[in-house]
Amino acid sequence: MTKPPDQPPPDHLDRFNPALLRLMPRDAQVVLEAGCSAGRLGAAYLPFNPTCRYIGIEVDPVAASMAQSRLGHVVEGDVEAVRREDLPLGPDEKVDVVVYGNVLEHLRAPSRLLESHAGWLADDGMVLASILNVQHWSILAKLLNGQWPYQDEGLPDHGQLRFFTLDTIRELFTNAGLIVHDITPRPFTPKGFSDFQQAIEPTLAALNIDSARFATQAGALQYVVRAGRARAPRRLCINALTRKPIGGINDVRINLPLQFQATIPGTQVSVQSASSKGIVFPPCPEGGQVLVWQRPILTRSQSTQILRQMIKKKTVLVVEFDDHPEPFSEIAAHDYLTFRAAHAIQTSTEPLAALLRQWNPEVAVFPNCVSDLPPPRLQRRSAADETVIFFGALNRENDWASIMPALNAVLADMADLRVRVDVVHDRAFFDALITPHKRFTATCPYAQYLEQLRNADIALLPLVDTAFNRVKSDLKFIEAGAQGTAVLASPVVYGNTVQPGVTGLIYTSTAAFAENLRALITSPDLRRRLADAAYRYVANERLLSQHYRRRQEWYKHLLTNRVPLTAALRRRVTELF
Known part of the structure; x- marks a missing residue:
């Protein structure tokens, strides 16, 4: 990356369209953005997929210079003049x-360029575009008044050379040899739109124009197009029911994996809270769908009703469960119907999968991952600065009680070294600390939790050896590694991932905990070395972009085998049929 230019680019060249970002496949190896402006879109995308080679083309020299500092590969020039060999x-x-x-609407020959770029695509490659809609109601209203006012920004702007409607956008891509997967309107319908609709309704009726279709097309300020050289796969509909959000578990297990899968053409996703009333999922045009239900507790009467609905709607029920079921007494009270009455189960670790298979053999393991990788931490605290220790967990007193005396002893011995402890979630842990240098944050949004973790130097990850803990995931180490924070962890769970002395420190006794903690507090170089190695491990092994397609393939497998899976389910829970 190069140094940003001294002169900032114009504001309209330093933005990006979030609708495009949402559709960009998270595992692309090479992305070409034609007209990348100042590189904002690429800068927003690369944390999801940091190994991607993101190439930009930009004609404005100031914007191109800024994009170069953000993307690393930018060709300054007219997109219609840049040849493949220039890239x-x-x-x-x-x-x-x-x-x-x-x-595309600002080019002299958009069809020719689109056809040329389509030839550069991989067989399964994709074209994404946002295109202004000349049929927007604001343009129509001005035309009826004999006006066509060009603007610096907006519709139309001074640089716009071509004008498209929904139908001509489809023609543009089809004529370039591309198969359109979907075209999504981005509506802009302020208060005046409803007045315009009412006023023009009689004219629409007289011209035999469908008013509902016209409302959609006239309300769209722009369209977002997704197209490719190959046909989109058969539609896959994935719906999810989530529990009440606590910390970031809903994001890690449900929301973010589904957002990533929505970047695959043909995939439709919808997430709703299980506690909501009147849950209605969007219709699935091609029939079968998957319902992922996070940590349900199914009773006999509830299971019977749900299963009948699932079978009638050709739905595969997947239970998402990422903890040992022992603390959930209601699950055992209902003879483990939560697991037996599902077509399949998804979970986070192999030990937990082995436990769950005694109630249902169809179990898939999807390790917890981070969705995006922040830039490496270049600025770190020195020995003269304050050292920040982080602890963030819920209901873990049994795990930290044995190390608390040692922690307090180390803090007392090193009082002159300016050590502060930041605690998130766990008030009991905070209260047990014998130091005035501590700060507490109640349960907070996941982004805030990660921000505080990134601001720390050392993260404490204690777990005692219990059946419940042995099936837990190593997510807290993955989160710390992504944020560039060194870890001091128990061997339970973390011993399977952390390389002692390489990606973190492992303690096997309270004495070893104290010794390792002292070493981390007094040695910024040790912290940096461990944190940098953990960061590289996460970048290479534990990004969601490296794993999300495996979920997709498993869901397809379940739908393909829905009939035998339902037969197996009937045999498991004959009492419900």
């Missing part, structure tokens, strides 16, 4: 995604 691509290298953010 940092190998002779036979293909592009996975080409992106046009409000660019």
Whole structure:
């Protein structure tokens, strides 16, 4: 990356379209953004997929310079004049995604460029574009008054050379040899739109124009297009029911994996809270769908009703469960119907999967991952600075009680070294600390939790050896590694992932805990070395972009085998049929 330019680019060149970001496949190896402006879209995308080679083309020199500092590969020039050999691509290298953010309508020959770029795509490559809609009601209203006012920004702007409607957008992509997967309107309908609709309704009726279709098309300020060289796979509908959010578990296990899967053409996702009233999921045009239900507790009467609905709607029920079921007494009280009455179970660790298979053999393991990787921490505290220790967990007193005396002893011995403890969630842990240098944050949004973790130097990860803990995941180490924070962890769970002395420190006794903690407090170089190695491990092994397609393939497998899975379910719970 190069140094940003001294002169900032114009504001309208330093933005990005979040609708494009939401659709960009998270595992693309090469992305080409034609008209990348100042590189904001690429800068927002790369944390999801840091190994991607993101290439930009930009004609504005100031914006191109800024984009170069953010993306690393930018060609300054007119997108219609830049040739393939001008780009940092190998002779036979293909592009996975080409992106046009409000660019095609500003070109002299958009069809020719689109056809040319389509030839650079991999067989399963994708084109994403946002295109301004000339049929927007604000343009129509001005035309009826004989006006066509160009603007610096907006519709139309001074640089716009081509004008598209929904139908002509489809023609543009089809004529370029691409198969349109979907075209999504981005509506902009302020108060005046409803008045316009009412006023024009008689004219629509007289011209035999469908008013509902017209309302959709006239309300769209722009369209977001997704197209490719190959046909989209058969539609897959994934719905999810989540528990009440606590910490970031809903994001890690449900929300973010589904957001990533929604980048795959043909995939429709919807997430709702299980506590909501009147839950209605969007219809699935091609029938079968998957319902992922996070930590339900199914009773006999409830299971009977749910199963009848599932079978009638050709739905596969997947129970998402990422903890030992022992503390959930209601699950055992209902003879483990939570697991037996599902087609399949998804979980986070192999030990937990082995436990759950005694009630249902169809279990898949999807390790917990982080969705995005922040930039490496270049600025770290020195020995003269305050050292921040982090602890963030819920209901873990049994895990930290044995190390608390040692922790307090170390804090007392090192009182002159300016050590502070930041605690998130666990008030009892905070109260047990014998130091004035401590700070407590109640249960907070996941982003805030990660921000505080990133601000720390050392993260404490204690787990005692119990049946419940042995099946837990190593998520807290993965989170700390992604944020560049060194860990001091128990061997339970973390001993399977942390390389002692390489990616973190492991303690096997309270004496070893105290010794390791002293070493971490007094040695910024040790903390940096451990944290940097953990960061590299997460970047190479535990990003969601490296794993999300495996979930997709498993869901497809379940739908393909829905009939035999339902037969097996009937045999498991004959009492419900």
